[in-house]
Amino acid sequence: SSLTGQINQSILACVCRSPLGMSRGQILDEDISASSQWSDSTAAKYGRLDCEEGDGAWCPEIAGEPENMNEFLQIDLRSLHFITLVGTQGRHAGGIGNEFAQTYKIKYSRDGSRWISWRNRQGKEVIEANRNAYDIVLKDLEPPIIARFIRFMPVIDHSMNVCMRVELYGCEWLDGLVSYNSPVGQQMTLNGQYIYLNDSVYDGAMSNSMTEGLGQLTDGMCGLDDFTHSHVYNVWPGYDYVGWTNESFPNGYVEIMFEFDRTRNFTTMKVHCNNMFSRRVKTFQKVVCYFRSESDWEATPISFSPVMDDVNPSARFVTVSLYNHMASAIKCQYYFSDIWMMFSEITFQSDTAMYNTTLSPPKTGPPIRDDPTHKVDDSNTRILIGCLVAIIFILVAIIVIILWRQVWQKMLEKVSRRMLDDELTASLSIQSETFTYNNNSPSSVPSEQETSSTYERIFPLGPDYQEPSRLVRKLPEFSQTSEDTGELQIVQEGVPHYAEADIVNLQGVTGGNTYAVPALTMDLLSGKDVAVEEFPRKLLTFKEKLGEGQFGEVHLCEAEGIQDFMDEDFSFDVIENQTVLVAVKMLRTDANKNARNDFLKEIKIMSRLKDPNIIRLLAVCMSSDPLCMITEYMENGDLNQFLSRHEPEGMIALLSNAPTVSYSNLHHMATQIASGMKYLSSLNFVHRDLATRNCLVGKNFTIKIADFGMSRNLYSGDYYRIQGRAVLPIRWMSWESILLGKFTTSSDVWAFGVTLWEMLTFCKEQPYSQLSDEQVIENTGEFFRDQRRQIYLPQPPMCPDPVYKLMLSCWHRNTKERPSFQEIHHTLLDCKP
Structure with missing residues (x-):
């Protein structure tokens, strides 16, 4: 139990990284102040990360002294907060401005009178910041800050003008x-x-x-x-x-x-x-x-x-x-x-305390030894009992009201969902097919307070869900832990810390896993746009809803004539004039600006992913709302459901007359997954949720890796909720991902080993099905301790020894000892049955 407590504490420290509201406007203008400003259009209220209002940032009126540290941008959070991360950005103002702070310091206060200079664990005050006016630079605060007031103080050397936009990340300090x-x-x-x-x-x-x-x-x-x-x-x-x-x-x-x-x-x-x-x-x-x-x-x-x-x-x-x-x-x-x-x-x-503290409530602890007996005032006791009874009645009334409101709200949601479906029917001109929806999909009604930051929060199945990659743990693939001695040394000498690498994190239309793009591949977003054809909406026929999130939905559709809109290097294996099954990611019309921008970025990235084992972006519908991107969908659905409907070849299958999949076919599918991940890793993309639920199956056991399995209610049980704040696929995650929030190609390799195990058990059970979620987390602690008490997934009955040996190599404690996807692909080809 002590180990579980330590691990949960570590996870909570990772999860406490939500944006506190500069970008989203939850921090009000009157709570943002500054020492000075260039003009009214560069006032403190314009110092919001990733916003372009006013002249595009807060800009101080710089005094004459060199290295002036009197200028500051101050934020009042109204209550104590646990702040773990800060983000900064310069002023580009649509190409007009080029002002940014190269370094800055932070001061904080809990009461507004006593100000404290933040220092890192090595005693350094100055924080490295921006090198251009566009990029957002995220910096971990180690140690974190507990404060109500925060001041960003740019270090000004007069070699250039300074402007700043900022964001704070953390959570409310509930300890008080x-x-x-x-x-x-x-x-x-x-x-x-x-x-x-x-x-x-x-x-x-x-x-x-x-x-x-x-x-x-x-x-x-x-x-x-x-x-x-x-x-x-x-x-x-x-x-x-x-x-x-x-x-x-x-x-x-x-x-x-x-x-x-x-x-x-x-x-x-x-x-x-x-x-x-x-x-x-x-x-x-x-x-x-x-x-x-x-x-x-x-x-x-x-x-x-x-x-x-x-x-x-x-x-x-x-x-x-x-x-x-x-x-x-x-x-x-x-x-x-x-x-x-x-x-x-x-x-x-x-x-x-919710009542007058002059009233001393009765102690409920154990009796104090040697405490002399004393009389009890019966009148006070009767008054206290009367108050308690009244409170109980009030609580019962409140519970009844809450339950009634929930029932009423569900009725309203059903009505609004029916209206939304009708609107979709009209806007997409469905002529011959009636809409059919999965009634098991949860409703998701976005609210203003739930709107997501571009860089962290997403809501796959509801406002409490959070995908692990949005925890702003942006560790580049080449950053490793020093694990030879069992010590957690998060940052090595000479290795860039994750906050020093730019990573584009897209919240995704449905909360599905979009890929992490490190700085090594930022050229994907800076190059010339790849042309993606506009597809006529009237040629889409909706079949069923695959999943949904706060900002959009994924629908299974039939597309008529989409072959005519494809690149020359891509072809469908279908008869001419035959409809093609596609997945349509749809952005809701009421999605916020960040979600809309992310949608466009996701299109840009997806348009450049071209591999036979990765789901392709086929076309878009951008001429009017709702915006849609059309991707491949395989007729046999996802690999998890496909295998669970089949049996391995053998006597049991013969007696039950069940459909079968041979070991040779399983091996062929596993090799394709390894090939697709080899392609992603060659681009330094990190998937972060590789599992059979995110692999689609086509004809002749063709496999393509997708990313929207998380948005499906069918798989909500595969994700572990941490204190109501985050949802993590812990049974597929490496120990360093759970304990450190570190997602790299090596952690994808770990997930591949679990995916391979799923396949060879025909997805008949969850990984570590004999363990509770808490025991799974505790087991990751055993991997960290490396005292040979960790539990590995057992060898499936039909799994050859060389393949199980490959699985075990994927689960090495030391990330450097895990094979690369190129090595995994080569090994699977060598041991082909």
Whole structure:
């Protein structure tokens, strides 16, 4: 359970990367201010990423001093936020402007009065920014910022004019913690080596103690089992932990006080502790916590003693129940159980107080020992019971109202969906075929607050869904982790960090996986447009809906005469004048500007993908709304459904008279998938959701790789929802994709191994079907630990040993040891049956 907690914490840190509203307008104009401006048309409110209003950006009125650091663009987020990423862009104003900031600094504040300069984990303040006025540069904030106010401060050297557009990425800081005060971390000597257990990113005052700040205990990064190693590259031993020795504390405990933004109702506290007892480090023996509601501390604390573990040296979260105490501050005394005690993360679960805090609610915790008996005021008890009964009645009434509204809303959605279908019928001039829709497809009614940023959020099946590639984890294919020793070293010396590479991330019409395009292939978007023929809508006949998302839908259609609109290098194997089955991606007419731009970019990219095993873009309908792109569709549907309807050749198939697929045919299809992925990897494209559901089957077992399987309700069970925020295909994902949010060609290779396993089991079950989603995630932690406790998918009955050996090579812990798609394709050709 401790491992699962660590992994979920790591995933949450990755997921907490949503745009906070500069681009989408959720941050209001009055919350954006600046030190100065060129003119009214370059005011602070125009400093929104990827927007072209006004003169195209915020531009400060630069003073005369060199390296002036007094200019700033300030954003008020109205509440505390956990900020993990920032994006910047210059001013091009449709080709008129060429102003941008090459470097900048960030200051932040939680209260608007005390401003703190952000520094990275190596102590550097200056952030490298833009090299031209067009590109968006995303930078990870390591450590992340917890603040309400943010200032972007361009470093101005007067060699050029400066303008900026910015975006912040993160999520609301639900802990409500504004500072913690504790003793300064200490230094350990271990085998002649110094282990520095100080809080190196603490942003408050530091002398003999740390006061009025936040630091490593709230940065979202949990320490490793071995405290001498770190997640972070190029730092000192002990970096992840804050630690103390009992020799410095005669009372036997370390006291830490936590201050919160308001009075809250606290349920639990989670403390991530090291337990490397061979080094005389253990979790705390006991914790005693005091609570302050207003100005006075409560006389009676709560006490908790965890079970000591002298067997498992793994670091773990210790959960302490706080029994719904109301407080604006908590003071906890952590008692030593050995010489050293080390913490890497402390989090609180609480709700904001909803009633007058002068009323002390009854404690629900265990009885305090030696507490003298006292009389209970019966009148107060009766009043309290009456209030509780009234509250229960009110809650029941609210629940009834909510349920009634949901039923009414579903009725309205059905009506609106029927109206939409009628509009589609009319606009596409369907003459001979009545629309048929899949009633299992979920309705998706977009709202203003759900509109997606170009660079991150998409909604395949509803507003809570998020595709992993939009987590702004834009790692180029050649960036690797150093994994030989089991340490997570995310960025190597000399290897570009992912924020330094431009990647075009398209949100997709339906939330389907569109490919990641690294800087190596940006010429695909900068070159001359590839001509794509306009196809007459009246020649499309709709058959059924394949999937939908917030901004569009995918329909299965028949196209009449589309052969006449194709390139010379592409031909259909169909009889002349015969209709062709196609997939039509349709953008909704009410889609926002970003979705529309993404649609056009997707067309541009798809028009350049030309491989026999990749779905081709055939034509478009752009003359009027709704915009449509027409792609190939294979008559036998997706590979998952195709194989699940068949059986392997053998006695069972003969007795059941079921349709069969031979091993030779399976091998042929797997080789085609490898060939298509070899083509994508040669362009440095990363698919990120390779699975049988995203492969289409044609005549003679022809395979073409597609990308809209995720939008289908049929496969919603293949995607794991993380705390209501993201959806990840975890059973196909590599360990580094789940734990680090890193998607590369090597992670596609891992997914290919799982896809091959699916095929050889005829898609009769999910990968790791015997494991729950949480156990699958925990298993990825075992891959990271590399202690030979990880679970691999078993060898299918009809899988030859060389092919299973190939699967296992795809699942190597070290990405460098996994084969390339070129090697996989060559291996499959060599072991052809």
